[in-house]
Amino acid sequence: MSLFQQWAFIVKEALDKSFLVAKFFCSVHVANTYLCSTALVQGPSMLPTFSLTNELVLLERISTRNGKAGTGDVVILQSPENPRKFVTKRIIGMEGDKITYIVDPKNSDSTETVIVPKGHVWVQGDNIYNSYDSWNFGPVPYGLLQGKVFWRIWPTSAFGSIGRRPETVDPALKVLEQANQS
């Protein structure tokens, strides 16, 4: 009888502990998908803002979920061409905006103007010379946005918030910005 009681105690203890672990993982999952999470950013496409090497950033999911992410925000989105890949880009225009972009920035500065369709956003990397963005795959549906990048954790020397696009020095880009703002 006492052996049975001992076993019952052990089983109960194990169940309690595993329930606690499950609860912990559930809270982590909910916080990750609904509040905020971390991401590793790398590559040349966001060059003035993020360097080539790995950088650890915080992204918050609330504003993309509520449709509050707007022009100028850095977002992480699922690539429309490969759903397993996530890319970091900056939102240049929301639905209904008129976007002027350079068709082939490396060779010429001829521009083209499009209007972003309903429910879509126009995303671009900060480094337009080496970025695979809406220029290649067109406007992306808002549903692909995963979160807004708002804080940089690593490297610690650059610890701090990530804001709007810095003032550009490239004259071609300046013309574009003025065209987009008007």
Add this chain to the structure above:
Amino acid sequence: MRSASFIWNVCKSSFTFGLIGLTVSDRFASVVPVRGLSMAPTFNPPNNSSSFGLFTDDHVLVEKRCLTDYKFSHGDVVVFCSPRNYKERQIKRITGMPGDWISVPFSYDAVKIPEGHCWVEGDNPTDSLDSRSFGPIPLGLIRGRVTHILWPPQRVQKIDKKLPRSGLSF
């Protein structure tokens, strides 16, 4: 004093239950009601569509495990986020995968589905807002695959992969 601790316990357990429920519905499976007639022979068949409501609509089981690798095939019924309005969920059948050629109805055009996209259509072509109006959608918008009908009780069944009657993809 007793009632305060009772309320605290109720709050705590409902919070835990919510956390676990949210995780399960995000990671494994969830149940969603189907509104509208766009998938009519499969969901919400016309004979009981006289009154719309929470209890007459079909409820379907949506599994989320397929979202880890995004492997879908022709004929899968999927839930996706509408490309026109990110808050809206739609249920349609995949009829074209990347690389397929789809002939667009009402125009003598064929479009090639780009990499990472798919072509979705409702089973009821007369009353469906689908890829025929907004074009191919990115696979990343897909939020789950419909596997079973759970409600009403007389219609509990598995959803089979069915290719569209008018085989447009070749």
